[in-house]
Amino acid sequence: MSAIPLVVCDDSGMARKQLIRALPPEWPVSITQAANGREGLKAIMDGLGQVVLLDLTMPEMDGYQVLQMLKAQAISAKVIVVSGDVQEEAVRRVKELGALAFLQKPASPELVRATLEDLGLLASVPPQASEQAPPVPEIERPDFKVGFRDAFREINNVAMGQAAALLAKALGVFVQLPIPNVNIFEVGELSMALADVDQGQRLSAVCQGYIGDGIAGEALLIFHDSEINDIAGLLGIExxxxxxxxxxxxxxxxxxxxGACLSGIAKQLDVRFSQGHPQMLGQHCAISDLMHVNKQRWKKTLGVEISYGLEGMRVHFDLLLLFTEDSVKRLTDKITHLMD
Structure with a gap:
């Protein structure tokens, strides 16, 4: 039985590894991995992607753009989107662009198998003619190491998508998602990262602490004051x-x-967070004032930066998840267990 050319396109090595592991072991496929939409599109055009498993949020070229190019050039490829962006509008758009199905990350082996069967893409293994007939061999799957930053970024990517779906419903808009940025910050570096958010504007910020299973930190959600009235308008507040x-x-x-981000992270890592009540960290002030008041609470920290945008509006929210330095080892152990 000849192998089916399959492209797995995702900027996260962890996501590709999880997805490849979820494929039916007897499915005869030849796998090509692509780390962004541009690589994925090239692989498809080179004939390596009869079937494509496609992420949406990627650098270079995102999944929407790949689907648009395939449709515009009438390129025949059977595309299944596998994404953390679970907004109803995201699902509708990819189906309109030609995707055959949409799977939420992380996709279980059972769901992957059922989807392939429903679409008629899972080639059945021919029955053995006799007891002496050789068994059909499993196709060899590529394996590779995934670093902590890549894995933790993907975990936050999935959590971010779940939060965006709730926000989209609350505001009645389509939420544009970024690629989360994961870094270890010193105090001065965190100040500079937050200063990038400022852009000379007055800001308001909400913070919320969390702790559980040896992991602790604080979430910081930053709003530009110039955008708050627009946000209120979306909620029907004149x-x-x-x-x-x-x-x-x-x-x-x-x-x-x-809450949604922390819930998504906790579910993937099999931990339970106890969350404090949200508090105003500062209101109508410069980022330097926020840092002056709070810098003693942040020494060295693992930081995740996420910037949500609202389509068609100049509105965005900057979310920072700050994990204590002592949390890194526990997070590393949890991610290693998840990958094994």
Whole structure:
């Protein structure tokens, strides 16, 4: 039985590894891996992608652009989108662009098998003619090492998508997702990272602490003051009449985004977080003022930067998940267990 050319296109090595592991072991495929949409499109055009497992949020060229190019050039490829962006609008758009199915990350082996069978893509193994007939060999799957930063970024990518789906429903808009940025920050470096968010504007910020299973940290959600009225308008509030009303609005949004992200991370790592109540970290101030008040709480930290944008609007939220230095070893152990 000849192998089916399959492209697995995702910028995360961890996501590719998880997906390849989830493939039916008897499915005769020849696997080509692509780390971004441009590589994936080239592989498909080179005849290596009769079937394609495609992520959406990627550098160079995202999954939407790949689907648009395939459709525009009438390239025949059977595409299944596998993404952490689970917004209803995301699913609708990829189906409109020609994707045959949409799977939520991380896709289980059972769901992958069922989807391939439903689409008629899982080539059946021919029955053995006799007891003496040789068994059909399993196709060899590539294996590779995945670093901590890549793996943790993918875990946050999945959690970020779940939070975006809740935010999209609350605001009635399509949320544009970034590629999460994961770094170990010193205090000064964190100050510079937050300064990039500032751009000379006045800011308001909500913070929420969390702890559980040897992992602890603080989430920081930053809003540009110039955008708060637009956000209120999406929620049907014509005018914010007081700072207290504004605080309640920001803390409600903080609960949605921060809570959903932490829940997504906890579920993947099999931990349980206890979360503090959201609090205003600062209101109508410069980023330097936020840092001056809080820098003693952040020494060396593992930071995840996520910037949500609202399509068609100049509105975005900057979310920082800050894990204590002592949490890194526990996170590493959890991710190693997950990958094994």
């Amino acid at each position: 005018k914010l009449n007081s700072e207290l009303q504004e605080q309640e609005l920001l803390m409600d949004l903080g609960s949605i985004l921060i």
